[in-house]
Amino acid sequence: MLYVYDLAESPKHRLTCEYGERMSLLAQDALGHYLAIAGSDRQIGLWHVEARQPTGWRWALGGVPVSLAVSQDGSKWAAGLENGMLCLGDMTRADQSPTCWPGHRGPVTALQFADQGRVLLSAGVDGRLLAWDTSKFRVLSRPVAHAAAVSLLVALPDSSLAFTGSKDYSGAVCDWASGRCRFLTQPTRQEWLMARFSPCGMLLATVTIPANLEIWHAPSGYRLTPPLPLPAPPRAIQWLSREECAVLCQNGELCVWRLPELPDGDANTLMAQWQQISGLQLIGDTVRPINVEHWQHLSWQRQQP
Known part of the structure; x- marks a missing residue:
């Protein structure tokens, strides 16, 4: 069950959306217009926040998603799968299937868009941080490789800076444009x-x-x-x-x-x-x-x- 609250109204005022126990991931664009939903049913759903209802659009995935991101302008969504694949979809085209490609050795633990959606940052249990060109689906840089899984990825939207935190307790501030990192x-x-x-x-x-x-x-x-x-x-x-x-x-x-x-x-x-x-x-x-x-x-x- 998904609950959506309007904070300008009574706390008791909420809208519900039935997704059962399959829903496990949420991601929203910077303007707050759309909410992407994913779960163990291997699908991406889309909720229109202003209309307060689901759009009815669904995109099928080739695996179970474990990470989810939406671009700042709300035009793209990205999902990282349990099998290491990355999938990128157009949020304005319900009839267009997502593009998927191999990204990591093992589950993709975190995703972040950068450079106004032109770059996708991905991190995985293989300890790697990768920067992808979202138009050509190719690697732009491989800034860092931790000795253990990356558990935290945070990017600065209007910059090329990103932070990664690993299960081995190491942290790094990386510039994905140059591929350089400084470990904390x-x-x-x-x-x-x-x-x-x-x-x-x-x-x-x-x-x-x-x-x-x-x-x-x-x-x-x-x-x-x-x-x-x-x-x-x-x-x-x-x-x-x-x-x-x-x-x-x-x-x-x-x-x-x-x-x-x-x-x-x-x-x-x-x-x-x-x-x-x-x-x-x-x-x-x-x-x-x-x-x-x-x-x-x-x-x-x-x-x-």
């Missing part, structure tokens, strides 16, 4: 749970299990903060602005870390000015924190109804 060094071996790039792409916030938040300088891969403990396991992470990162915890508490105000400008100007504000020292490609007194932790407890 964790002080403790903890599993990656979620990650989010800041709007400017300079910073990366990651959450590891059990419940620690860390802020990284994305271009250099250097950790700017010590592990910041969360009061409870997290549910979601989001940058509220270029200076504020928020984590919603399972106990209902919202934690916001406020950074020094970031000036406008390109990457070099940004870091040169910011190090004067925050006490960061830039040495070559390495960013070293001199002090963390400028990092402020604000916290709000959700009021019980």
Whole structure:
């Protein structure tokens, strides 16, 4: 059963869609117009959010999907299958069968579109991150290979940056356009749970299990903060602005870390000015924190109804 809530109306107002126990994956375009649905029935279904009803369009797959993504403009969907195949479909053509091709050795664990849908990033249990040309279905680059399965893939939509986290506790910030990666060094071996790039792409916030938040300088891969403990396991992470990162915890508490105000400008100007504000020292490609007194932790407890 799929429940769709309208937050502008009463919390009790919801629309339901019968998909049974077969549904296991959801993905939505950036504008919130369409919701793609997939499951063990080896089909992709499409829900029209504004019309509040399914479109009735279905695309058959040649295997069980284990990952799903929708392009930012809502024109394409992509599915990663249990058998390592990748499938790409046109969300504007119900009569057109998806194009499928071999991608990974084993299940495809994560998918993300980039470059306005022209590039598809895929990661799998084989530890590889691949960048695909969605018009020619060929590999553009193979930025990274972890020693174990990739469990987390996060891409910056308007950039060529992507983050991968592996089951072997390694993490990497990769530029899929150049194929170059910088591995992140964790002080403790903890599993990656979620990650989010800041709007400017300079910073990366990651959450590891059990419940620690860390802020990284994305271009250099250097950790700017010590592990910041969360009061409870997290549910979601989001940058509220270029200076504020928020984590919603399972106990209902919202934690916001406020950074020094970031000036406008390109990457070099940004870091040169910011190090004067925050006490960061830039040495070559390495960013070293001199002090963390400028990092402020604000916290709000959700009021019980």
